[in-house]
Amino acid sequence: INGFKVVHTFDLSQTDGDPLPDYYGAEELSGDVKDYQLFLEALQKSSPVPIRFEDVKGEAKGFYNLTKNYIGIQKGMSELQTIKTALHEMTHAKLHSFEAMKQRTDTEGKPDMFRRETEAESSAYIICKHYGLDTSDYSFAYIASWSKTQDTRELERSLSIIQKTASGYIGEIDKNIELLREEKKELEADLNEKEQKSVLKDSEEAAGLPGEEEQPDERLENGGMRL
DSSP: OOOOOOOOOOOGGGOOSSOOOOTTOOOOOOOOOTTHHHHHHHHHHHOSSOEEEEOOSTTOSEEEETTTTEEEEETTOOHHHHHHHHHHHHHHHHHSSHHHHHHOOTTTOOOOHHHHHHHHHHHHHHHHHHTTOOOHHHHHHHHHHHHTTOOHHHHHHHHHHHHHHHHHHHHHHHHHHHHHHHHHHHHHHHHHHHHHHHHHHHHHHHTTOOOGGGOOOOBOTTSOBOO
16 A cells, blocks of 8 residues: 655754765865975876966866867965866876767766766875875865766766776876986986086195196197107
């Protein structure tokens, strides 16, 4: 027998307890990142398109320009927000360019705007987490706001793509960090060598000794040798 019965419900204002999280109001991240410049350079080398810093119009913290094929990042943000935003837009550049969208298979499905944003932010969160950067306060709210219209099947389709993208970028970033560190070591070694030569030259000049370019020629003008 089908029918209806009276049930009691409560409005949120009538309940007690800790405040519920606001999933749809992501706050900007704050905080520094260890070896920030090195990490940022590694991201720039790993990015499939150039990364530029500029004044971004509106409330967006960054964007991927599909037609001009570059990433724009808002200037003046915290180090953590800058890194997270760069990774978010790098994921868009890898997964959602015109060419990448053509290659998405039927089984993966062509992602709409909600799914694209979920893929980008989820990948950025995983990569940041790998490097010990906690972006959960921002990423969870962001993902929740964009994924609320997706069904379970759509999210499942994205999971393998998110995992593959994050893993690929982590490997690329690790490689570029090591390359940049090696370049830095070589540069420091070269500078140290030049500094040592400069100090030696100054010491020789102070002692009145001839430098390398001032050594007397042992040959006579007529080709003979001094005895």
